[in-house]
Amino acid sequence: MYQPDLSPVADSLALSSLVAALPLLTLFLLLGGLRLKAHWAGLAALAVSVAVAVLAYGMPLRYALLSGTEGAAFGLMPIMWIVLAALWVYRLTVVSGWFEDLRRAFGLVSDDPRVQALIIAFCFGALLEALAGFGAPVAITGVMLIAVGFSPVRAAVTVLVANTAPVAFGAIGTPIITAGSLTRIPYEEIGAYVGRQTPLLALFVPLLLVALVDGVRGIRQTWPVALVCGAVFALAQFVSANYVSVELTDIIASLLALAAVVAFLRVWKPRESARVRDALRTAAERERGEGAEAPGRQDAANAPLGARRVGMAFLPYLVVIAVFSVAKLWTPVKEALAASDVEVPWPWLDGQILTATGEPSGTTLYVLPWLSSPGSLLLLCGVVVALCYRTGFGTAVRAFRDMVVQLRWAMLTVASVLALAYVMNLSGQTITIGTWIAGTGAAFAFLSPILGWLGTAVTGSDTSANALFATLQQTAAGRAGLDPSLLVAANTSGGVVGKMISPQNLTIAATAVGLVGREAVLFRKAVAWSVLLLLAVCVLVYLQAHVLAWMLP
Template sequence: MWQHLYDPIGNAYVSALLAAIPIIFFLASLTLLKLKGLNAALLSLGLSVVVSIALFGMPFEKIASAAFFGILSGMWPIGWIVLMAVWLYKIAVKSGKFEVIRGSIASISNDQRVQVILIAFCFGAFLEGAAGFGVPIAICAALLVELGFKPLKAAMLCLVANAASGAYGAIGIPVLVGAQQSGVPLDALALMMIAIIQLSTLFVPALLIVILDGMRGLRETWPILLLIGVLFSASQSLILYLLGPELVDVIPPVLSMGALALFMQYWTPRRIYREEGAPEISDKRWSLPEVIRAWSPFYILTAVILTWSLPAFRALFAAGGPLAFTTIPFAMPALHLQIEELPPIATAARALPAMWNLNLISASGTAILISALLTTAFSSSITLRQSAGQLRQAFLELWKPLTMICLIMAVAYIANFSGASSTMGLALAESGQVFPLFSPVIGWLGVFITGSVVNNNTLFAHLQAVTAQQIGTSQALLVAANTSGGVMAKLISPQSIAIAAAAVNQVGKESEIMRITLKYSLGLLVYVCIWTLILSFLL
């Protein structure tokens, strides 16, 4: 049994700085050194191995097993989900449905500012609530490119839009895990989520318009920004308060899409905005049956994903369920229950599990696979052979970003199992009464490292609750801050960047997407930090 050592240098801040070397290098390599994502990930992985051995004294066989665990997790479920989502998109393109989809969107508005609210913000939020794991970025970024947006800008807009929905993820799991790990009552955590994140959600549509068309765009589109911002944020808050987090990213996006489509029948901006060089969309009008058929891949995807999310369906695959045999567990050698997490990260010394589960049917990627097969079967314009060809093409385009995701997951798992992530969190917790200012930074680091708000709350929700108790502030506030700060890192987490680059066919330009998105991630993080500190004084 190997135990975590959270302050190997004898100075919490120096230990944390050294533990952060792989993360700092990865950020610098993309933003300053302008390395390709795959090269940056490889070098960061090497640094992670060196730091784990030299700083924490982690045995090499445990480092190797943690890295392998991360690679497997990058392949399944993340890589599987991304590959299937891009395949579904390619089927829709190959079958000719996108010409009709473009036309149906143009019938709402030919203005690209309206289109980015409809697709990146509303539809992206719905896909986040239904599937999560990069699906909204992959699908919506590709849709925007088809509508004439420049690829890198399309990727960045979808990443920024995810700040409004990423806190609740697929069926509210991030918030549920935060409550479970911290011991904070779910209703108390929900109230604090409303207090912190919903204020920024109100202004995300306006931020998207400013990015796209500056202050002039803001002046020209303020009616729809007011409508969608208030309706989306208010309905999210109401559902979170009354029903809990499960439907927060399902019902509000649907309401917002419907309201926007209806509003645009009676109002139009005085100037139609189109990106320079964007092709004009044909003014041909399509019949309702044609539009319904064109959007069918996404109806099918929604229905299948929501079925996969139902408690009754998930129970089929739980331990003792009739389909439990379709989940194949694999205990990582030299790692499973062979590393102890210590207080204050855990309430008592706890052996860390390291089980990789190959859930063949219950995985979200399998749900998307079934959606793709059903879309092919119901489309007369694409054969099964052509559909298989699109899958092959998707794999050829994605193998590099998927490899990058696997390598970054290896870095994340080494950081988690070596205790490096906890070392950084504990150093920030040393700040005492001003800790609420830095509390969201822990969440930001957690998501940047792991790529997941769920994993971030698994890692740091308990630490936030313990620190809150020590400094005499609200535990629910700091757990909500951990979640909210984490969402702002989703904009630039390596996994999100890799998915966005692949979706817009810009593999190798991850550093450019990182550079143009980083300032928005940091700006939103600063807001969460300052607002959390103010709330800590008021509560």
């Protein structure tokens, strides 16, 4: 059996952490600095992680390679399965001719792209995050922003930044429930703490979104609706997380924020909408002229948009909401789907890996959610949509095949990045970095969110970040005399701002908007916002630990 040594390099935790960070440094340097394509950067970082695992940590080569294969399998199923199915649903709207009606239907609510960013990327994206999670919100809202005229880069960056505040309570509260199950802290308590952190992000993210669309002028001209959107979402998230339901928090917050925006637009309209639309159109033409691939589009007849046409345009997303609501909120269906999961002890690896504490690692048990996966539910949604749109069987199959071809490099990227994450986790590299950061005493309150940010940036999942670091946060809090619930919550809140720079999420966003192979462009545009929001979370948690204790439950 293999058990990781947390200080394998010169018996020094600091030096070992520096060596353990080499795969991540390789990944981000190649992606952001040298602008290498994401799949090559991921494969190079994977090779470095295997070398560190074998040469520095003494992990047998066969275990390092097997860890990578399990991670790659997880990257393909369920993660890329979700993305593939989500984009197939979108492709059905294109091949059936309803795509242009979707664009026109959004214009009925508001023809201002800044407001459309709030409605689509923030509100609807939060609802998708609540129901499906993983990459579905980025994939679906990315193509929806393209539908209303956004340029590919701006659409991708907008949905990446928007997919922050809702992440902590995503997939019916899975990240928080996972943290609670690992630490034995009631997840309702962790959720209450998170509900006093992420709402502050939610308050300002809509302002950031309108700035991404139209700069400082966009903030000056649309701050009232952005503030209404953020304030209602933040208040609803706080109230639901603390007094209603952790699981339903994002559903309640997203729907109330959407209703508030629509109601506010009845009494207030933004200025210079035409100017912003023209600027986005020019940017889109310029980007596509530089080689970006525009998603397919068919023009519908210029007939008036009656209730039926609007309903048919939004049909795919109404079906998604209906199917996921039943699957996630109706307990008998939820339990039946979960019971269909197949547990697969990873061959020649399960039972051979111990954690740093000497316990058998549960990571080597691969769970195949063939029916309960959001990807499978999205596939069902696609079948329903194809039937309602009367899309021929051959046309629907060709659309699915085309998506597989389009996503081939994205699949390689996500598989390599998840393989990297599994090698780092099982060999002990990730926990070495975390343990070193956790040894900073009282200052750990400030550094605590960085662990969640790091875990989510590597794995693309706040749930995985909590699986990695929740118990470490709890232990470090006890040693430093800090509130364990606060730091476990900080791990979750830090993770939400790391998702936008995860290579997995970057690849999903790039593929959705037709920027395959240009993940480095998105990384460079998103990383500054990720670090800035992380700093804000770090300061907030530090103040909550030492000054603003009255904010806590």
